[in-house]
Amino acid sequence: MTIPTRxxxxxxxxxxxxxxxxxxxxxxxxxxxxxATTVSNQIRQLEKDWGCKLFHRHTRAVxxxxxxxxxxxxxxxxxxxxxxxxxxxxxxxRKTVTIAVGPIFGSRWLGPRLSKFAREHPKIxxxxxxxxxxxxxxxxxxxxxxxWGMGDWKQLEAxxxxxxxxxxxxxxxxxxxxxxxxxxxxxVNWPIIHxxxxxxxxxxxxxxxxxxxxxxxxxxxxxxxxxQRAVKDGQGVALGVFPLMEGDVEKxxxxxxxxxxxxxxxxxxxxxxxxxxxxxxxxxxCEWIEAQASELMQS
Numbered sequence: 001m002t003i004p005t006r007x008x009x010x011x012x013x014x015x016x017x018x019x020x021x022x023x024x025x026x027x028x029x030x031x032x033x034x035x036a037t038t039v040s041n042q043i044r045q046l047e048k049d050w051g052c053k054l055f056h057r058h059t060r061a062v063x064x065x066x067x068x069x070x071x072x073x074x075x076x077x078x079x080x081x082x083x084x085x086x087x088x089x090x091x092x093x094r095k096t097v098t099i100a101v102g103p104i105f106g107s108r109w110l111g112p113r114l115s116k117f118a119r120e121h122p123k124i125x126x127x128x129x130x131x132x133x134x135x136x137x138x139x140x141x142x143x144x145x146x147x148w149g150m151g152d153w154k155q156l157e158a159x160x161x162x163x164x165x166x167x168x169x170x171x172x173x174x175x176x177x178x179x180x181x182x183x184x185x186x187x188v189n190w191p192i193i194h195x196x197x198x199x200x201x202x203x204x205x206x207x208x209x210x211x212x213x214x215x216x217x218x219x220x221x222x223x224x225x226x227x228q229r230a231v232k233d234g235q236g237v238a239l240g241v242f243p244l245m246e247g248d249v250e251k252x253x254x255x256x257x258x259x260x261x262x263x264x265x266x267x268x269x270x271x272x273x274x275x276x277x278x279x280x281x282x283x284x285x286c287e288w289i290e291a292q293a294s295e296l297m298q299s
Contacts, residue, residue, distance in 0.1 A: 009042075009045075009046070011042070012042040012043070012045060012046050013046075013075055014032070014079070015028060015032060015034075015038075015039050015042045015043065016042070016043055016046060016054065016068075016071070016072070016075065017072060017075040017076060017079060018031050018032055018039075019039055019043060019055075019062070020054075020064055020068060020069075020071075020072035020075075020076075020138075021072070021076070021138055021139050021141070022132075022139075023061070023062060023063065023064070024061075024062065025039045025040050025043075025062065027132075031141070043055065052065075052067045053065050053067065053068075054067060054068035054071065055068055072138065073138065076137070076138045080273065094123050094124070094125055095123060095124050095125070095280075095281040096124075096125045096127055097124055097125070097126055097127070097143050097144065097281050097282055097285045098126075098127045098128075098129060098141075098142035098143050098144070099126060099127070099128055099129065099142055099143065099144040099145065099146070099285070100128075100129040100130065100131030100132075100140075100141065100142040100144070100145040100146070101128065101129075101130075101131050101145070101146045102130075102131050102132075102146070102147070102148065102224070103130070103223065103224045103225045104224040104225070104228075104241055104244060105146050105148075105244070105268060106128065106130070106131075107225055108241070108244040108245065109244055109296075110128065110146075110289075113292060114126065114128075117285075117288060120288070121284060121285075121288065124281050124284060124285065126285065127142075129141070129142050131145050131146065131147065133147065133148075134147045134153065134156075134271060135153070135154065136153065136154040136155055136156070137153075137154065137155040137156050137273055137274075140156065140271065140273060143272070143273075143276060143279075143282055144270065144271065144272055144276075144282065144285060144286060144289075145270075145271040145272075146161065146268055146269070146270055146271070146289075147268075147269055147271055148266055148267070148268055148269075149266050149267075149269060150265065150266055151267070151269055153269070153271060155273075155274065156271050156272065156273060156274070157271070157272050157273070157274055157276070157277075158269045158270070158271055159269060159270045159286075159290060160267055160268070160269055160270075161267070161268045161269060161270050161289065161290065161293040162243075162267065162268050162293045162296065162297050163263070163267045163297075164241050164242060164243070164244065164264070164267065164268065165242050165261040165262060165263045165264070166200055166204055166239040166240065166241065166242070166261065166262040166264065167204075167239065167240055167242060167256055167258060167259075167260065167261045167262070168187070168204070168237050168238070168239060168240070168256070168257060168258055169231055169237070169238055169239070169240035169245060169248075169249070169254045169255065169256055170190075170231065170236075170237045170254070170255050170257060171231060171232055171233070171234045171253075171254060171255070172252060172253075172254070172255050173234050174234040174235075174236075174237075175255050175257070177234075178190060181237075181257050182257075183258075184205065184208035184209065184210045184213070184258060184260065185210050185213065187205075187210070187213060187215060187237065188213055188214065188215055188216065189215075189216060190215065190217075190236065190237050191215070191216075191217040191218070191219070191235065191236030191237065192215040192217065192218045192219075192236055192237055192238075193218075193219055193221060193227055193230055193231065193235065193236040193237065193238040194218065194219070194220040194221070194238075195220075195221060195222070195224055195227045195238065195239065196220070196221075196222050197220065198218075198220070200239050200262070200264070201239060203262055203264075204239060204260070204262040207260060207262055208258070208260045217236070219235075219236065224241075228240075228245075231254065232253065232254065239262070240254065240256065242256075242261070243296060243297070268293075270286060270289055270290065272286060
């Protein structure tokens with residue numbers, strides 16, 4: 001099918017690309033700063049103009065049709081090429097590099113190091129975005145990303161930054177008020193905070209010799225920063241991510257009551273598109289992050 005130039009609305013195509021990447025009209029709307037209704041209307045207009053269906057719409061989700069998947073793949077590659085070409089011919093004295101990170105990595109690791117990067121590389125401006133889970137290159141909306149996984153991302157270069165381990169953390173104030181917490185079995189009487197689901201605590205308790213422990217009070221919080229805030233406010237005991245939280249323990253802001261660490265199978269990885277490091281500024285940022293991570297792991 002040959003589509004006349006006038007039937008290639010770039011705004012609607014950008015909207016479709018975002019919706020296809022997220023498989024969500026709502027998330028696409030948040031990324032583009034428009035309403036979900038606007039996203040839906042633009043995609044319906046594309047389907048009407050082209051006479052083909054791009055999404056299967058369900059009650060609480062959308063899936064791409066075969067035509068939608070094919071178009072999404074082409075658009076993702078095209079927008080990547082446009083960004084690369086614009087950067088190539090930009091004469092700006094200061095180069096911009098975008099990076100997406102999750103809340104824990106961003107607030108506990110990257111955030112405290114941003115001023116150091118600015119001092120060492122004043123000609124590179126880092127633009128930090130909130131990062132969601134990435135499964136393929138089509139979901140990369142930034143030049144660089146840091147994600148949590150097994151290292152098996154499709155069509156992306158993945159470099160392991162650091163291994164982490166989990167161990168319970170609690171505020172010193174709650175520890176003083178809450179009673180005995182000298183062995184893992186004592187957790188039965190303490191409020192437990194889960195992040196996202198109960199799997200990590202379940203695995204830690206099994207390793208600690210208490211696989212059947214059932215705490216009297218439990219709450220599940222999805223946002224990792226909210227989990228850390230709740231712990232510092234004395235709301236309960238959560239699993240801390242180390243070494244990212246080592247500084248809080250050393251400063252006495254948090255307590256690590258047990259020397260029992262759970263090593264997950266996943267780790268933090270630095271993700272880039274294939275051959276992205278050919279751009280000098282991207283290579284500089286990647287190598288700086290890798291060096292900083294290596295320094296932390298060796299300390």
